[in-house]
Amino acid sequence: MVADKSDKPEFKRSPSRFVDRITADGAEGWPVEPGRYRLVVSRACPWANRSMIARRLLGLEPALSLAVADPVQDERSWRFTLDPDDRDPVLGIRYLAEAYHARDPEYTGGVSVPAIVDVPSGKLVTNDYLRLPAELATEWRDLHREGAPDLYPEPLxxxxxxxxxxxxxxxxxxxxxxxxxxxxxxxxxxxxxxxxxxxxxxxxxxxxxxxxxxxxxxxxxxxxxxxxxxxxxxxxxxxxxxxxxxxxxxxxxxxxxxxxxxxxxxxxxxxxxxxxxxxxxxxxxxxxxxxxxxxxxxxxxxxxxxxxxxxxxxxxxxxxxxxxxxxxxxxx
Structure with a gap:
């Protein structure tokens, strides 16, 4: 989640900056592949909690690994201080910001969760918190567990x-x-x-x-x-x-x-x-x-x-x- 908590009288939520889609056909350059991506969350964050629930209900744990950030941020935002050596064991980074900068070295905006990171390159793929649950329910369908519910039924x-x-x-x-x-x-x-x-x-x-x-x-x-x-x-x-x-x-x-x-x-x-x-x-x-x-x-x-x-x-x-x-x- 990214919020503009400035002195403006009304709170404004910053839009997601990276909104690439991971699709079944890979048409946008990011194909759905088991084990390729890592979902970075904070258990504190309601926006991240959405993706965590969808992932659990759909049985995507074997296909999409999970990184949990410390609920207390420092000046560099979300950090992996819950893991040994304060590093995510899969991505090898101390801060989620490192994946953002791997994607765009000039990026200076907020660092938000949920975020999906491409494990081979270490680059952020998407932080599109609003769309991620529906994407997991549709584009990742071939990797759902047997008996997974339809969380985004087309007629509805x-x-x-x-x-x-x-x-x-x-x-x-x-x-x-x-x-x-x-x-x-x-x-x-x-x-x-x-x-x-x-x-x-x-x-x-x-x-x-x-x-x-x-x-x-x-x-x-x-x-x-x-x-x-x-x-x-x-x-x-x-x-x-x-x-x-x-x-x-x-x-x-x-x-x-x-x-x-x-x-x-x-x-x-x-x-x-x-x-x-x-x-x-x-x-x-x-x-x-x-x-x-x-x-x-x-x-x-x-x-x-x-x-x-x-x-x-x-x-x-x-x-x-x-x-x-x-x-x-x-x-x-």
């Missing part, structure tokens, strides 16, 4: 895109617009749009288990990554405090349903999430103190959404457990 794509655009504008980006607002007016405008949208989504989900169709799609993934961070970070840190998620019954049950779905909740690391936001955003939290709350045990309580029907994986099956090296430590 127009509806998926419409609701995903609204979620991005008012919810995914809306929490940041609240958190980094520089005037009362811009904050209140973003705050109102955020909760108006959450109320509309709650009404939409009151009688249906998933956002579009009767199984999980990339639209659900897009909404989940903000909801799962809401009480831990956005409610207090970003002043999105009309309600906690736990005080919005439909959305709270919906989020728990997804969290308890194999391949979704097992990508979430609340420790990384909280440390990133509260330590890195010193302009919002100058002390860098990370709060001990909230109580996270409610994420594993029954949600009751099964009565609405729906099949989480459509005609597919649940993914197996994550690879041992990718397991998130149990926090609660």
């Amino acid at each position: 794509r127009e509806e998926i895109e419409e609701i995903s655009d609204a979620i991005f504008r008012d919810v995914n980006n809306g929490v940041y617009m609240c958190g980094f607002a520089r005037t009362q007016q811009t904050y209140e405008r973003a705050f109102t749009a955020l909760f108006d949208r959450l109320d509309a989504l709650s009404d939409h989900l009151a009688t249906r288990r998933y956002l579009v169709g009767d199984s999980i799609t990339v639209a659900d993934i897009a909404l989940f990554v903000t909801l799962v961070r809401f009480d831990a970070v956005y409610h207090g840190h970003f002043k999105c405090n009309r309600n906690k998620l736990t005080e919005m019954p439909v959305l709270w049950a919906y989020a728990r349903d997804l969290f308890q779905t194999p391949g979704i909740g097992d990508t979430v690391d609340f420790d990384h999430i909280k440390r990133h936001y509260y330590v890195v955003h010193r302009e919002i939290n100058p002390s860098g103190i990370v709060p001990l709350g909230p109580d996270l045990s409610g994420w594993r309580t029954p949600h009751g959404r099964e009565v609405l029907g729906g099949r989480p994986f459509g005609d597919g099956t649940p993914p197996g457990p994550p690879p041992e090296e990718e397991r998130v430590p149990a926090r609660f």
Whole structure:
């Protein structure tokens, strides 16, 4: 994720700079090949979390390896200090910025995750965070596991895109617009749009288990990554405090349903999430103190959404457990 956190009164999200596509036919110069690319993420980042979930649900772990950056950045942004010798063991680099500069030595912009890096050349291929989950669901289809769900079904794509655009504008980006607002007016405008949208989504989900169709799609993934961070970070840190998620019954049950779905909740690391936001955003939290709350045990309580029907994986099956090296430590 790349954000313009300047003194401008309204938060603006910087567009992805590198938007090359990795395609099944290789028409754009980057063919899908097992083992050729490495997905670089931070478990703290909601945009990276989207790609992590899609990769897990589709069973792409053997084909697309994963690099996890330290949730706390320094002046050079994302770093591999969680790995031995502070280097990514596959790419051999200390900072994701090195892959950006391998691609463009003159690049001076932000360094964001998720990013896909070409392992043989060490060059960044894409940081197109919005499009990556759908690309993994379509262009990488030949490498999906047996029983992989269709996260971007063609007959539903127009509806998926419409609701995903609204979620991005008012919810995914809306929490940041609240958190980094520089005037009362811009904050209140973003705050109102955020909760108006959450109320509309709650009404939409009151009688249906998933956002579009009767199984999980990339639209659900897009909404989940903000909801799962809401009480831990956005409610207090970003002043999105009309309600906690736990005080919005439909959305709270919906989020728990997804969290308890194999391949979704097992990508979430609340420790990384909280440390990133509260330590890195010193302009919002100058002390860098990370709060001990909230109580996270409610994420594993029954949600009751099964009565609405729906099949989480459509005609597919649940993914197996994550690879041992990718397991998130149990926090609660």
